[in-house]
Amino acid sequence: MTVHGPGAEPGEHSFSEENSARVVIESLRNTRDERLKYVLTSLVEHLHAFVKDIEPSHAEWQQAVDFLTAVGQKCSDTRQEFVLLSDVLGVSMLVDAINNRRSTAATDTTVVGPFHMVESPRRELGANISLDGNGEPCVFAGQIRSADGTPLPGALVDVWQANGAGYYDVQQPDVQPERNLRGLFSADERGRFWLRTVVPRYYPIPDDGPVGQLLAVSGRHPNRPAHIHVIAEAAGHAALTTHVFVEGSPYLDSDTVFGVKRSLIRPVTVVDDPIRAEHYGVDAPFRLIEFDIVLDPLPGPDQR
Amino acid sequence: MTVHGPGAEPGEHSFSEENSARVVIESLRNTRDERLKYVLTSLVEHLHAFVKDIEPSHAEWQQAVDFLTAVGQKCSDTRQEFVLLSDVLGVSMLVDAINNRRSTAATDTTVVGPFHMVESPRRELGANISLDGNGEPCVFAGQIRSADGTPLPGALVDVWQANGAGYYDVQQPDVQPERNLRGLFSADERGRFWLRTVVPRYYPIPDDGPVGQLLAVSGRHPNRPAHIHVIAEAAGHAALTTHVFVEGSPYLDSDTVFGVKRSLIRPVTVVDDPIRAEHYGVDAPFRLIEFDIVLDPLPGPDQR
Numbered sequence: 311m312t313v314h315g316p317g318a319e320p321g322e323h324s325f326s327e328e329n330s331a332r333v334v335i336e337s338l339r340n341t342r343d344e345r346l347k348y349v350l351t352s353l354v355e356h357l358h359a360f361v362k363d364i365e366p367s368h369a370e371w372q373q374a375v376d377f378l379t380a381v382g383q384k385c386s387d388t389r390q391e392f393v394l395l396s397d398v399l400g401v402s403m404l405v406d407a408i409n410n411r412r413s414t415a416a417t418d419t420t421v422v423g424p425f426h427m428v429e430s431p432r433r434e435l436g437a438n439i440s441l442d443g444n445g446e447p448c449v450f451a452g453q454i455r456s457a458d459g460t461p462l463p464g465a466l467v468d469v470w471q472a473n474g475a476g477y478y479d480v481q482q483p484d485v486q487p488e489r490n491l492r493g494l495f496s497a498d499e500r501g502r503f504w505l506r507t508v509v510p511r512y513y514p515i516p517d518d519g520p521v522g523q524l525l526a527v528s529g530r531h532p533n534r535p536a537h538i539h540v541i542a543e544a545a546g547h548a549a550l551t552t553h554v555f556v557e558g559s560p561y562l563d564s565d566t567v568f569g570v571k572r573s574l575i576r577p578v579t580v581v582d583d584p585i586r587a588e589h590y591g592v593d594a595p596f597r598l599i600e601f602d603i604v605l606d607p608l609p610g611p612d613q614r
Numbered sequence: 615m616t617v618h619g620p621g622a623e624p625g626e627h628s629f630s631e632e633n634s635a636r637v638v639i640e641s642l643r644n645t646r647d648e649r650l651k652y653v654l655t656s657l658v659e660h661l662h663a664f665v666k667d668i669e670p671s672h673a674e675w676q677q678a679v680d681f682l683t684a685v686g687q688k689c690s691d692t693r694q695e696f697v698l699l700s701d702v703l704g705v706s707m708l709v710d711a712i713n714n715r716r717s718t719a720a721t722d723t724t725v726v727g728p729f730h731m732v733e734s735p736r737r738e739l740g741a742n743i744s745l746d747g748n749g750e751p752c753v754f755a756g757q758i759r760s761a762d763g764t765p766l767p768g769a770l771v772d773v774w775q776a777n778g779a780g781y782y783d784v785q786q787p788d789v790q791p792e793r794n795l796r797g798l799f800s801a802d803e804r805g806r807f808w809l810r811t812v813v814p815r816y817y818p819i820p821d822d823g824p825v826g827q828l829l830a831v832s833g834r835h836p837n838r839p840a841h842i843h844v845i846a847e848a849a850g851h852a853a854l855t856t857h858v859f860v861e862g863s864p865y866l867d868s869d870t871v872f873g874v875k876r877s878l879i880r881p882v883t884v885v886d887d888p889i890r891a892e893h894y895g896v897d898a899p900f901r902l903i904e905f906d907i908v909l910d911p912l913p914g915p916d917q918r
Contacts, residue, residue: 325704325872327711333872334704340833349674350832352667354703360660361708364653371709375696382686382696392679392686399658400629400638404665405675407631528654529644568629568637 331358397567438506445474445508461501465544476513547605635662701871737797742810749778749812765805769848780817851909
């Protein structure tokens with residue numbers, strides 16, 4: 311005699327190696343949000359295809375669980391190890407590319423990175439953002455234009471970078487002044503911006519965690535070539551997040567987060583011109599990195 | 615004049631939406647361990663294909679980072695949220711299936727689950743593993759055989775289960791006695807095992823964390839149908855990890871970790887036979903779950 315009455319039974323197709331993804335996707339049928347349903351369905355398809363390709367042992371599966379756990383546990387208010395993981399696997403750059411399919415005229419984009427965690431202070435054009443003086447003094451200047459070449463007066467330029475030792479202020483709170491090498495500038499009536507800073511140095515991403523171990527076992531270095539981060543915004547235009555890379559820096563051919571695009575590399579030139587020096591508020595000769603930025607106009611009301 | 619000398623430049627093919635996976639895979643060329651190289655290459659291929667399929671916004675990418683971070687931070691000595699995530703996405707069952715391609719004669723396998731975290735105490739055949747008496751008393755009995763039908767004397771049977779309230783001992787350290795509903799038994803000279811226990815109850819996997827939220831937004835319940843966990847081992851045979859599921863239990867058709875296989879469902883029968891009752895050390899009538907287990911022999915020295 312059976313004590314329990316007849317209950318629900320597994321369907322025709324219980325779980326097997328062959329139909330695993332289909333069974334899991336079937337369990338998602340009541341997902342209300344259609345976008346979420348699409349994302350989860352695609353995740354299950356790709357994840358199961360990956361597992362079937364590599365055929366992990368139980369020990370390898372456990373290693374994967376341990377690695378992901380260590381990545382999560384390394385995260386804190388000042389450290390985002392999953393962003394680093396996304397960066398070194400090229401996912402961050404891929405998401406950036408997908409979200410920035412723009413005109414050929416517009417400046418190329420690259421990742422925002424993990425160090426834009428504090429707001430840049432408002433500064434006047436020509437201000438010196440190097441508060442610790444660590445690095446070779448340098449002027450950073452350019453013009454913000456629309457795709458058709460029209461200058462964009464009053465465009466905002468948010469700039470942040472590492473110092474001459476390769477560290478951001480937030481990495482060295484006891485060494486660098488607060489908001490060192492950060493500034494938010496408004497372009498002049500001709501869309502021009504200029505500021506004083508130092509030549510940035512290449513640097514390793516934080517590599518004392520599980521992502522650093524992953525780089526080590528895959529024979530990769532943790533370094534990024536020297537760069538200045540820029541976010542440019544102007545009314546009626548798509549905001550743009552990019553870097554300018556320093557020509558000649560080590561690691562331009564092997565940025566560990568895949569952020570380099572050739573179009574974003576600029577030389578540090580030495581300018582011996584007293585008139586330009588006076589305009590920038592420095593003495594001649596001076597070092598200069600020039601970087602013009604082209605923004606795509608947003609579609610007008612009738613094109614939306 | 616350029617201050618820095620000519621340095622390394624990005625290769626012919628810098629990162630783009632089209633070639634993203636290829637660029638990242640190229641960065642893995644110095645991975646020494648060939649197996650790791652294969653796994654990482656496959657990971658990058660499938661991960662980039664997934665991202666290209668769903669085309670996440672920056673906000674969605676951030677949501678994914680936040681979710682994975684929350685999963686990692688929920689992990690502790692007594693909670694493994696990434697194992698739960700693997701379970702509810704069907705990955706654990708898929709890894710189980712890949713690692714248990716066995717003969718049709720052998721008992722089907724299923725996942726070990728997260729509650730085999732303490733060793734089962736050695737017990738005599740017929741012992742009662744229900745130390746709290748919470749649930750309907752029941753005998754659990756069966757025979758361990760080789761694929762050709764030969765009984766396996768002295769085979770080991772490791773058993774653990776939830777009580778009549780649906781909780782394992784380790785989930786209720788202040789309520790249940792230590793090692794409640796766990797036991798390690800040696801089969802008799804005819805490969806038979808029997809023990810006293812209670813009928814297990816269905817239960818939810820721990821759903822107060824990010825994995826529980828994922829189930830909720832995808833319209834899934836967190837429950838597993840009632841089951842007893844078994845690991846069976848015998849000399850010269852492949853060890854086998856499985857469950858016996860209770861016929862008639864809710865959720866047999868929708869186990870949230872996809873662990874149910876039809877071949878593993880058994881009824882709770884009521885037996886009114888004084889001779890069998892005496893053999894099991896109980897009074898008639900009594901409840902009985904019978905579950906025979908068939909193990910595959912390991913290849914002999916000449917077939918290895």
